[in-house]
Each structure stands twice: as structure tokens, then as C-alpha cells.
Amino acid sequence: LAKVYHTHLCFASVYHAACNGELYSRPFIESFEETPMLVAVLTYMGYGILTIFGYLRDFMREWKIEKCHIAREREEQKDFVPLYQDFENFYTRNLYMRIRDSWNRPICSVPGATFDLVERSSNDYNWTFEYPGRVVKDVINLGSYNYLGFAENTGACATAAGEVTVKFGVGMASTRQEMGNLDRHEELEKLVASFLGVESAMAFGMGFATNSMNIPALAGKGCLILSDELNHASLVLGARLSGSTIRVFKHNNMQSLERLLRDAIVHGQPRTHRPWKKILILVEGIYSMEGSIIRLPEVIALKKKYKAYLYLDEAHSIGALGPYGRGVVEYFGLDSKDVDVMMGTFTKSFGAAGGYIAGRKDLIDYLLTHSHSAIYATSMPLPVVEQIITSMKCIMGKDGTTIGRSRIQRLAENTVYFRRRLREMGFIIYGNNDSPVVPMMLYMPAKIGAFGREMLKRNIGVVVVGFPATPIIESRARFCISAAHTKEMLDRALDVISEVGDLLQLKYSRHKVLPSLDRPFDETTYEENKE
């Protein structure tokens, strides 16, 4: 119980950027409400009961009282060292399997604002699935990362990609440095550089691999990497593969980062006290599990003061933040030249696949010659490249229409509206007011499965996350708002969420927000200042 109380004290309620006022040009409102004490206790009890039942089930399976569906090792290899330890899979066997139908749901249409799910059922409590062949149509999609609504099969992007498929084919069969470098790739890189306002850029075929293959090229032995507590697995893997020393600072906590920087420079490397070769700070633009936005002005101020380098992973924030969709740097009104390495992915806001790194020309020249991906991995397929070029031009307004601009505005409006309505209903929502990723707390393990299933019954597809992606008592449902969602869809979704919230008693929040007058969006936020 002492530990439970301690973890709650770590979360502040609401933070206004009144201090450091000159660094922020707009209010920075983030909140992570405390877990109510009763809920925490009940959640731990729930996990305890599940663990006891898990041991009971294992016992019954061992003694053949219950039918065992687990795949087994081959007879010929029974005397080999076991491939998995039994207790490693305890959580998977006994807790995850029971609610496995909330994940890996197959779909059979475009992952747009609505989609069609393939119906699947299970007769043996989720050990095996059957597909009767029916389709659940027009399920509202609150799970896919489709922030600007470019996941579509009609329109300019799809037509361009289609033409390229017929003309160029799909595969590449060679690496960038060998025979896989097409003129389209170089055009894409120039476009990305101009989109972000930097000197040059380089594109890669997979977002995860962009981090795990390029961080080792930038940092090595004798370097220090300062990484946020809640960084994505690709950043953690890249940091580990680089061989540098890694120190972790508390999530979005600038005092913790400053203390680590001071300690590092003053004391040098452990034991030998030699000075560090360089210090690289790894942060993300929007953290997708918390919905929080990095405090970029403060990070840049710290980086300049202590001469460190900043690696910004904008996987979720590129295209989704800022009045022109240029990401978190534009959102705070900062200069993109202050960020040493800007990284991002094309999967979320551009409806394609792949990642990029952008920055100064010498950085990109170095990556062109030393990146693992350029030398050993196949280059990006052309239909994907075409989709990115067309969607980026649309966002920039270069195709002559205002579709891009209107989508960005609609996303911002939808985000603010959705978050406000959920808060008014009494749910605990984490994160920044402007982030299109909305985590809603569920806490109890049974509610994870129940929420996913009840929402699907009412034709809404949501994403629920539990341990190990989140701390054990903080399981949540995560909504991703899209510019393709109309107000009617959002209203319908909100009504259903409220209904299910009452059914499952999810309205934990003790800070009641008074409902404001019915003005779904705040027009003043994005007015252009005419100097």
C-alpha cells in the first residue's frame, strides 16, 4: 500500500506553463490525474485473483483435468533445453489469452474513418479462432493512426500510386547504394527537406528500422544517450545497439534531464572520468501511450546551454500538430534548425509506410554513406513513395487545393472537441489538450476486455492496452482522432462511450469539468497573425 501511495504522488494534476513563460508562446496544458485509491486497491486485488486462478488453471492443465491447447515441442526434441521458460508465458497463457480477441482484429477495407471488420468467433475461450465469413460493416474507427485521413483508396494519392504501380511495379530488389536508388527517392527526400524547413533529408523503408539502424551510426562507445522514460521500443533498441551509455530521465521532466546533463558533464564517464565524446538526447514529439507532448522549448534551451545534441522522433506529431502540419517544432513556433536530428514516420499522417531523418547536409551525407539501411536493406517501393509525395504536396498546398489545410484544421477541432466532451463526461483522460492521441483510463483488467467487446457490439472499434505496454495498474483505451471523422461520427462515438462508461463504471474522474456552451471548436487558436 505504501508503494501504491508513492506512485500516485508522482503525478501532478494540472500544469500550466506560467513559469518559463517566455519560452512558451501558447498555454501548455497537460494533465495526468491521480489514480483514485480505491480503484488502485481493487485493481491490485483483481490481478491477485487472476494470478491465483492462473495457478489453478496451470495445475488443472498439468493434471489433465482441463484440456490443454498450448502448442507443444516435438517428440524428437523433448530432451533439448526448453525453448521457453514456463513462468515467462504465465501472463500470456492465463491473462492475455482470455481477452485476446480485443487485439489483432482483422479488417477487410481501407482503415479510414469507418472500416469493415472480419467477424471471428471462438469456441474454446480464444485459443483458436474461426472465421464464419461474415463482415461487420461500417465500424467507426477510433484505433488506426490516420490523423489526416490520407488512408483512402480514392482521390489524388491513390490514383498517383496506382499509375506508378502499373508503370514501375511493386518491388525494388536492391539496396539504395547498389541498384535501388531511383530518381523518385531523391525527389521525395528533397520534398521532405522543404516540408520540414531543413537542408536535406533521407527516407527509409520502415519507421522502426529508421531508429534502430541510424542511432547506432550517430552514437557509439564513449557517448552518452539521455532517453525519456517512456520512449518507444525502436528508440530503446537503437540506443542499445549503439553501444553508448544510456541514462533515463523521468518522463517529460526537465529538472530530471537538467540534473542528468550536469552530472554527466561534471563527472564525465563512469570510473575513468574522461569527458563524454557527445551527449545525445532522445525524445519523441507525442508519446502515444500517454498522449503527452514533449516540452520542446525547454529541451532546446537545455540542449543549447549544455551543448548536447537533440534527436526528435516525430512519429505521431508530424502532420498532426502545428497550423501547417509541420509537427511539434511548428506547434511551439521554434526554429527547425535547433533540432539536430529530426526523425519521423510516414505511416501515421501520410497514409503510407516508412520513415525519414532530416537535418543539416553534413548529417545526411554521413547517413548516406554509413547508414545500415542504405547499405543492407531494400529501398522503398515506388507506390509508397508516390503516396507520400502526393499527400505531402497536398498538406503543403502545392497541389493547388486547400484540402491539406482544411484537414489540419479539422483534426485540431476534432481533437479539442473530443477531449473536452470526454472530460465533461467524467472520464480520466491523460495527456495534452492538443494531442490527437487520447488515452482513457480503465485500470481494472476485466474492464480491458469488456470495454473492447462492448464497444464492438455497438459498432465502434477501439484500441485497449494493458500490461506490459503500460504499467500494470494503468491499463487504458486509446482513441486516435482523425481529420476524416465527421462531427456526427464523433458524437455517436461519444454517446456510445458514455453508455459503456456507465455500464462498466469507468467515470472515475473527481475533477468535474463544467460543460461549456455548445461551441465545438475554438476559432481563435488558429487565426493567422497579420503583421
Add this chain to the structure above:
Amino acid sequence: FELLFHSRDSVKMAAGQQWVLVEMVQAFYEAPAYHLILEGILILWIIRLLFSKTYKLQERSDLTEKEKEELIEEWQPEPLVPLVSKDHPSLNYDVVTGPPSHRIIVNGKECINFASFNFLGLLDSERVKLKALSSLKKYGVGTCGPRGFYGTFDVHLELEERLAKFMRTEEAIIYSYGFATIASAIPAYSKRGDIVFVDEAACFSIQKGLQASRSFVKYFKHNDMEDLERLLKEQEIEDQKNPRKARVIRRFIVVEGLYINTADICPLPELVKLKYKYKVRIFLEESMSFGVLGEHGRGVTEHFGVNIDDIDLISANMENALASIGGFCCGRSFVIDHQRLSGQGYCFSASLPPMLASAAIEALNIMEEDPGIFRVLQDKCKHMHKALQGTPGLKTVGEPLTPALHLQLENSTGSRTNDLKLLRAIVDYSLDRQIALTLARYLDKEERFLPPPSIRVVVTVEQTQEEMEKAAQCIREAAVKILK
């Protein structure tokens, strides 16, 4: 400890009586003195631990604030990246305009393609392109999510089923990036403390997978089964010293079917014998041999007639013979299913775009309908290998059956940069005469056993006899002119 003492006292009282507070207090008075003293000391110790500060390992030197500020002022980091000179050999890429198929336009010149891994010629197949187009019209381009969160499409499930059926295994799993396939598969099974025996010529993605897994890695000489057996015997002797530890350490052998760096085939039957003798599991990487070796293109297991269940995991990328993008692993469900929750490149990354999956399915269809192309490809490989023998100054490295062989300098100049310059001159000469070749690229400082510089020559089904003769002739002329 407490309960033990109390239970001894309770034996004096009636067994089976429930604990009541009064009796607890009575037991407290009746307990012997040493018992109370011991318990008192324990409680005091717990209180002390609760209130003592945590012990920090790093020594705190007593520098004044001013000294700290000075140190911070003085510290100068290295530049983020070292400067790359303008004429670095890998800085200027060859630019391809137009589709990367059999006839390819490189740097403005139209050439015959001897450099892309398009073994079965499926990059320009009309059927594959149309299938991809219809998939694009249905699903769009991107999947907007990882497999766990609405990123699983019915085409992914279909592709996994088809691959498992084609390779005659129980299950298959797809990745969206060829490099990430084996690099995510190895760390999912092999953890810190486990032992992996790897061939020296293993490709870079295997090396990255091993680095991510933090296991002990032991390299054996390329294709040398005696060296491997020696290492296995040494390990067995170690195990006998510590049998309890040996019972939990997992052991793996990682080999490639057809090595990309040396273009030869691994001796699979001997490996399977060693597997059962020393109880090690085999992971087979088949990127170059899938769709090339074997009667039906099932790879090196079919080539040698080895039972596929004897291999624990087969991993391959779909970027060579299947002319799509991505990779897959196949094997028994017992092994493959684990990656669905612990393969990093699977769980934390967006899934393969559905149009690429449809293209791969159609390519598989073509492979299944016409198994004669594998024979044709193997004949062409043998022909090319023979045609390139006897080139003055260059030696052909690779087996006759391999579709991607290397041409290395017979006598090296002594410096790698000069060797690369000579080979690049040969490549440029061939490009001028409409033969597209490429240098094999490596990351010099990161490769564990850096292969010597070489030119990569790729044989595809679409090349005709005349074209192959022309290429061989051109390379011979270049070698005579440049390497004299």
C-alpha cells in the same frame, strides 16, 4: 519466522483451534525471552532500513558550484557526425530512372540488369502489377497501425497461410521489412546467457539480431563443420562442469541457406546431424535460396531433401525471388507463435502495406503454377558461372548454382580503397557498354568479418544466353584493360 515460532507454541494448545487475539497475547507472554529479543531486533532493523537513504554507487566528489560551472563551460563535444569528403566512394549513388526491371536505365544509359536480385523476373510481371493495383483500389496504400491494433488485413492472414502451405510448415509470420525479419526473430528466442553458434560469413542483419539478443556468440569458420563440432564439444565439456546451469541455457546455430557474402551453400545434412548429437536448435536464413534452390523453389531444405520439421525456424525475405517487400519466418506453431508477442519488428511496427502482400501472393501463385522456372534459373546460373571463369585478374567466388556471385580481384593491390577504385572502374566500363553491374556494399567498420571487395553479378530468368555472353565478354575486356 514469526509463524514458525507461534505454531510451535500452538501445538501446546489444542490443535485446530482458531487464532483469537487473546490467545495471541497469551502466547506473547508465554514465549521465551530470546524469542522476544530477536523479534525486537528484527523490527528495529526494518525501521532503520525504511528510513535510511538509498546508497548511491557513484562517488560524489566535493566540487564547488563555481568549479562545476567552469567544467560545464569548458566541455566541448565532438561534432555530431564526422565530415564526409565530397569524393567518398559511397556518397554519389547511381541514379535509376524508370522501372528497375530487366532493362534498366542507370545514370541515363539503358542497360541490361545484372545487379538487382530479381531472380525470377517477377518485378515486371503484369499479373503481379494488376493484382497489386486491385489491392490498392480496395485498401489504399498504408495500414496505419501495427498488427495488434487494426493493422491486420485479411490479405496478411492469407499470405501467411499460403507461405506456410508452400513451405509445408505449420505456420508463418510476416514482417514489413526484410532486414528486420531475422534481426527481430533471433532476439525473441535467444536471451542473455544463451549461446549462439554462427558462421563467420553471416550477413549483417544476423549480426544485428545477435547484438540485440545479448547472448554469447561463438563464430565458426565458414562452412567448416569440424570447427563447429570442436566448439560444440568445448561447450559440452563446460556443461558437464555445471549441469544445473546447462539445463537452462538455450543453444542455437544460425546459418544461411545460400550465403550472400560468399555465394555458397551451407552443408545442411551435416548440420542436422550435429543438431541431434549436441541438442542445438537450428535457425536457417534463406533470403537468397528461397525461390531459387530445390525442385519447387522451397529452398535449401528441398535441395538436400532434409525434413523441414528438423529446422526450428526458417526466415527469408520476400524482396529477392518474390519481388515484393518484407520478410517472413516459418516453422512449427510452437516456435513461430512466440514471435507474435515478442518479435520487436512485428509488434511495434506498422504492418506490411496490403498491396505488397497481394503482390507476394500473386508471385507465389506464379511460382506454384510453373515449377519449371527454377530449373531454368539453375541452368542459367551454371551457364553464367562457366562463362565468367578464366577472366584475367578476377576470380569467380560462388557455387555454380548460385544466382548472385562475386567477382573478386585475384591479386589485391594491398589497400581496400585502391581495390574498390579498380573494381569501380570495371563497373563504369560495363555501364558504358550497357551492362549494369554493381559493387557489393558493406559497412566497413561494423562488419565483423569484412569480405574482400567484389563486384556482384546477378543472374535472372529473364536474361538470354546472348546477353549473358555479352556480359561475360564485356567484363573480360574491362579486366584486361583496367587490371593489366
